[in-house]
Amino acid sequence: MADEPARASLIDGKAFSQTLVERVAAAAARLEATHGVKPGLAVVIVGEDPASQIYVRNKGETTQKAGMRSDTHRLPDTTTQEELLALIAALNADAGIHGILVQLPLPKHIDSAAVLDAIDPDKDVDGFHVVNVGRLAVGLPGMIPCTPLGSLMMLKDQLGDLSGLNAVIVGRSNIVGKPMAQLLLGESCTVTIAHSRTRDLPALCRTADILVAAVGRPEMIKGDWIKPGATVIDVGINRVPSKDPVKAAEGKTRVVGDVDFAEAVEVAGRITPVPGGVGPMTIACLLANTYTAACRSVGVTPDDLNS
Ligand SMILES: Nc1nc(=O)c2c([nH]1)NC[C@@H]1CN(c3ccc(C(=O)N[C@@H](CCC(=O)O)C(=O)O)cc3)C=[N+]21
Incomplete structure (x- = not known):
């Protein structure tokens, strides 16, 4: 019998995220018991984008499940920059709020950089915030973006020591590509x-022991771009029409990553699925960061959430 190449094992981000949320919940309960501080997260969303509304609801529900305070501020898309900045100033001054997340993208009339800076x-x-971008760049403690942090946790859990491995990150965004690097x-x-300007992207990707796809283009990365046995982290969350033409005509969608999963799973050693991979880890890391911020606000060293 000919040897079939082994299919990649799936990296279960959903299960990992549940474990992490439980650890955050336990650590947050200890912080409240010892220091009387309940970690609080404020999520601000401007406008009615339906996908954003779903993510914001998930964040709120998970935060409360972890025994933390969750405030959601839903503002109309007519909100002015001044009004948004005034809300941020109030949240900055609120001692019960340790984490602030302003959902992106913001409406076009608002200057996102000015809002993040506030x-x-x-x-x-x-x-x-540029201060946290700088802290990460020079290795100082700060706040690490949730999607790269969650991706790194899964990589270390799967591979242990990553030193010397070739990592290729496809995508140079400020929110994923650069901090992941x-x-x-x-x-x-x-x-x-x-x-997008990289020459011979498939050949470059084939050099990767760790391939992180964060471009936002559905199923762009094909099976023959992947080194056999590589670990693939698919950050993409793209809504495409349903496979069933009747359902597609009704406007039904499905979610796919930036990696062609059906092809990649035949080549890679390990791969994150979409959904159920990076997405849930992003939310779990948001809670972890809120817990960390609450600890630092009272000068407490956060408990290790890795065990
Ligand atoms: N300031 C800011 N911070 C963010 O972190 C941020 C943002 N703005 N704007 C929007 C994106 C998107 N995002 C997601 C988080 C979790 C899932 C998630 O849990 N996805 C599930 C379900 C996917 C589905 O079925 O739609 C999964 O992948 O399994 C998805 C997307 C955070 N974002």
Whole structure:
């Protein structure tokens, strides 16, 4: 009988995230018992984008499940920049709020950079403030963006020591690609960031022991771009028409990643599914960051959430 190449094992982000949320919940309960501080997260959403509304609801529900305070501020898309900045100033000054997340993207009439800049860096649980970007770059403690942090946790859980591995990150965004590169560099990987101008992207991807796909283009990364046995982290969450033409005509959608999963699973050693991979880890890390921010606000060293 001919040897079939083994199919990749799935990295179960959903199960991992549940474990992490339980650890955050236990740690938050200890913090409240010892210091009387209940971690509080404020999520601000401007406008009515249906996908954003779903994510915001998930964040709120998970936060409350973890025994933490969750406030959601839903603002109309007519909100002015001044009004949004005034809310952020109030949240910065609110001692019961340790984490502030302003859902992106913001309506076009609002300057996102100015809004992110207004968030107290110590409450910036997204890790998007330039102060946190700088802290990550120079290796100081700060807030680490949730999606790269969750991706790194899964990689370390799967592979252990990452040092010396070739990591290729496809996508150079401020929210995923660049901070992911910093984190993997910190783990002593050899890191390459690829983007739309990269020459011979498939050949570059084939050099990767760790391939992180964060471009936002449905199923762009094909099976023959992947080194056999590589670990693939698919950050993409793309809504595409349902496979069933009748359902597609009714406007039904399905969610796919940036990786062609059906092809990749035949080549990779390990791969995150979409849904059920990076997405749930992003939310779990948001809670972890909120807990960490609450600890630091009272000068307490956060408990290790890795065990
Ligand atoms: N300031 C800011 N911070 C964010 O972290 C942020 C943001 N803005 N804007 C929108 C994106 C999107 N995002 C997701 C988080 C979790 C899932 C998630 O849990 N997804 C599930 C379900 C996917 C589905 O079925 O739709 C999964 O992948 O299994 C998805 C998307 C955070 N974002």
